[in-house]
Amino acid sequence: ALKGGAELDSSREVVAFCGLANPEGFFTALRAAGYRVRAEEPYPDHHRFTEREISLLKVKHSGLALVCTEKDAVKLGWYSGGDLFVAGMECR
Numbered sequence: 146a147l148k149g150g151a152e153l154d155s156s157r158e159v160v161a162f163c164g165l166a167n168p169e170g171f172f173t174a175l176r177a178a179g180y181r182v183r184a185e186e187p188y189p190d191h192h193r194f195t196e197r198e199i200s201l202l203k204v205k206h207s208g209l210a211l212v213c214t215e216k217d218a219v220k221l222g223w224y225s226g227g228d229l230f231v232a233g234m235e236c237r
Contacts, residue, residue, distance in 0.1 A: 153210055153230050158183040160206040161232075163214045164192030171214055175232060183209055193220050203228070 153159070158181045163171045168187035175182050184206050188194070194217070202211060203226075211229045213221065218231040
C-alpha cells in the first residue's frame with residue numbers, strides 16, 4: 146500500500162524514485178503490486194534528497210505522483226507536498 150497525504154488512485158501514473166543500492170528491486174516491486182510506474186529515477190544509495198531535486202522531479206514529471214521507499218521518506222521529513230507517496234513494502 147502507498148501511504149501519503151491522500152489515497153493514491155490506482156489509475157494514476159507515478160514516478161518512482163529512490164536512493165537504494167538495488168533500485169530495480171523497488172521499481173519491479175511497485176509494478177508487481179499493480180502501480181502504473183511511468184518513470185524511474187534512481188539515485189545513489191543513502192542519497193539525501195534536496196528541495197531542488199524534488200522540485201526538478203515535479204517539473205520533469207508534471208502530473209505524476211511521486212513514490213519513494215520508507216527509507217527515503219525518512220530523509221524527506223521536510224517535504225510537505227501532498228503528491229508524495231511512500232511505498233510500505235520490502236524491496237531488495
